[in-house]
Structures are given as structure tokens and as C-alpha cells.
Amino acid sequence: MKVTNYIKIEFPSRSANEALSRNVAACFAAQLDPTLEELGDIKTAVSEAVTNSIVHAYPNDVGRICMKCRLFEDRSIEISIRDWGKGIADVEKAMEPLFTTGDDDRSGMGFSIMESFMDHLKVKSQENKGTTVTMKKKIERKNLS
Amino acid sequence: MKVTNYIKIEFPSRSANEALSRNVAACFAAQLDPTLEELGDIKTAVSEAVTNSIVHAYPNDVGRICMKCRLFEDRSIEISIRDWGKGIADVEKAMEPLFTTGDDDRSGMGFSIMESFMDHLKVKSQENKGTTVTMKKKIERKNLS
């Protein structure tokens, strides 16, 4: 399908950039005139994915994170978050609710929230190579009568 | 000087991205807790530079624009906007107030506004290669007593 607009951003894996990246995604999504709820869902899903790269992919150093947002003709948005960090050995297991390799600051609910707030979620990962999370959401047209 | 954070963004030269790019710059600058006036100045300067790439660098097609924001230890922000478009033959002349090669939708005040709203402005350009505008601004610390 035709891409009508895109934005690529790159930033270091510092926790201060969690807010920055979800706000950029929200600014990008704003061109579709989403509801506050849709905007909140996108911000939350991005926050989860970016936090994972910061916390799990680069636990001991500062690495590079890339986010790509693409807008399609059918009013769907695709957002991918990529890191070149630790990777995930067993993706299926990692995606189970409550599963976490983190301490008790993590809830193990990150992937579940991405799944329930977006229409589509794909996780590609290779150990010691990195992880790419790709999410899609269609923004409904308002004021249909 | 030490860079403490950065963000790189890339987007197509569509006029809808003028708002997006200045809002991203504002989100980035927000980490320094600037005043509304400082934030407005940064947004305005970015809007001028990005609009120039959209209008003058790629007058007949859609090209690629990159914006880099860097944060330094001394609370200064450097923002560069780069395109690979038409370029400027005579930069000194282009920077004169009221000079424009555009029609009467343009005021010829873009560079003057960037200069007066930022602490430092540098323009590098080569005909048919592209233009890079680099701007710096120091954000004052609030509540000094």
C-alpha cells in the first residue's frame, strides 16, 4: 500500500528519551486527527517498546535506538522500534503476559499492552544482534454520519 | 564540548511536516525546561529553515530533509537542518533581509528571523548539492537566586 508520509528518528538509549519518542510518535499520528484515546494508545505502545530497548537491549551501556513511523493511504500507521542490543532468545515466551527477565520494577506486561493497544504486533529478534518491534494501528475517520 | 543527548530525524519535504519538525524540536528542547518564549523562538527558527528546504530546495519534487538536534553540557542546543536540493548560489545575498527568490507568499525574512531568534546561525550551501543550516541557542537556567 502507498506510504503517504514517514518520519525516521534516531536517539540514544537514555531514559529521558522515552517521553521524547512517544511524543514524536504522537505528533506524527496527529496528522490523522485521532481521538485522545487512540493517541494515548499509540503513546503507551511506543513507550513500552522504547523502554524495552533501553532496559533490556542495552542494560549496561548507551546504545542506538531507531523509530520509524509510516502513514498509509488507508489511514493506518506503522511504527517500528529497532535496537542493536542483546536480543531475545525465545520471543514467544517473552511475549507471554507477566514474563519478565527484569527486576520488580518491570511488570512483564509490556508486550501485552502493545498487543492490546495496537491492531497488529510483530517482534523480530536475534540474540546479540538486536530486536525490531513493528506495530500497526488504523485510525478511524471521525464524524461519519 | 560534551553532547549529552541527541535526536536525528528524517522526513519527506511535504508541507505537513513543517509542524511535525518544529514540534519535535520543541519536545527535544523541553528537557532543558525552557521558557515559553525560548520554546517559541526555537519552533519559529526551525519552521523557517524547514520551510526553506521544502519551498526552495525541492520546488518541484519531494526530497529528503534531515534535522539533527544536539544538547550540550552547557545547556546549549544545536539544531541543523539539511537538504540535498537546489542549493544557494550566493549565501551572503540570500541572508539579506527581504531578499527572496520566491513569489509574494514569501517575505524574505526567514534567515533574519532565524538569526534574531537563535544565538548563532551558519549556512553552508552548494548549488545542486544542497544546504545545511546550523543554529545554536543557549537555554538559561531558571530560578537562579
Next chain:
Amino acid sequence: MVINGEFKNGKLTVFLKGDLDHHAAREAMRELTLKIDTHLPRSCVLDLKNLRFMDSSGIALILKTDKRMKELEGKFCVVNVPPQPKRVLNASGISRIIDIREAGI
């Protein structure tokens, strides 16, 4: 960008709301010209109270409107300018050639 107009006793007041950048300016100029050509007002007031952002594209729009009103031998002024647009007006120097006021004509 939302543009609304009000015409009464020969006076056209146009309200700009939102962001006036290059993206919005063409549409805004078209609307504004249409309103002026429809009413041929004796005076035109541009009310910026709800303008959240303006860059130099707004300068061009103001200068063009001023020119059009001069052609019609009418008056033109800009009112209720918020802080960010005010800084742009000042930096561009047009606060010296355009009538900028706190309230209407």
C-alpha cells in the same frame, strides 16, 4: 488553521485560529482574499487572539492583505497578537509599517 469572518457596517473582521505556517498560509490567503473581494470592506481587522503559532509566512500574508486594502482605499489593522506572533512581527520590522493594536479599529 481555522478562518472565520464577520462583516458589519463596512467592517470585516477575520479571526485566525491555530498555526499559520507555509502549509496553512496558501489556504488562509485564499479565504481572506475571497472574504475581502466579497464584501469590499471599508476596513479590515485581522484578529490573532487564537493564533497559536506564526512564522514568516504570516508576515507575507499580512503584507499582502495590507496591499489589497490600500488598493481598496480601506483601512487595515492587526489586533490581539499573542506573544509568539508578536515576536515574529517585531523581528521582521513590520510592526513599524502595519497598524498593530490591542483592540479593534
Next chain:
Amino acid sequence: MVINGEFKNGKLTVFLKGDLDHHAAREAMRELTLKIDTHLPRSCVLDLKNLRFMDSSGIALILKTDKRMKELEGKFCVVNVPPQPKRVLNASGISRIIDIREAGI
């Protein structure tokens, strides 16, 4: 993220303001633990009225606080949850195990 507390008649009310993400959560948890350990309250109320954003880091914070209050044999509830945090609470399923109310205890 701004954290304020109020202790009265054995009841500790803690107000969270701003964005509760991973960046803010560590500091928020430290403050919250400090307040609980200082007052050893009989009940603790987490007031989210001014919380603009929350992700799963907030879930972990709520679960840890609930655990701490159970250790103290006290009560714990979350009140005034805005729409976005509410959706996160519902999606995570903890609305079923944590006492979430419209007003205080």
C-alpha cells in the same frame, strides 16, 4: 513527575502528577517507599488525578506498593484514575486484584 503526600489519622494520601514512565518510576517508588516507611500508615491512597500519562512501569509501582501495604497489614487503593492510565490498568488485568475507586477510602 511530581510526588506529594499528605498524612492524617493513619491515612497516607500520595498524589502523582505528570508522566509515570520507566524514567520517572524509580524516583517515584523511592519517594513512595520513604513516605510509607516514615508514617507506617493504616491505609494508603494513591491519587492519580493529575497523572497525564502512565505505562506498565506504573503497574509495577502499584503492585509493589500493594505488597508493601499488605506487609504492614494496611489497606491500599488507587483513586481518580484518568482515562489513559485507566486503559493501562484494565489491559494489564490488575484492576481485578487492586482496589480502584472513584474517591478516597
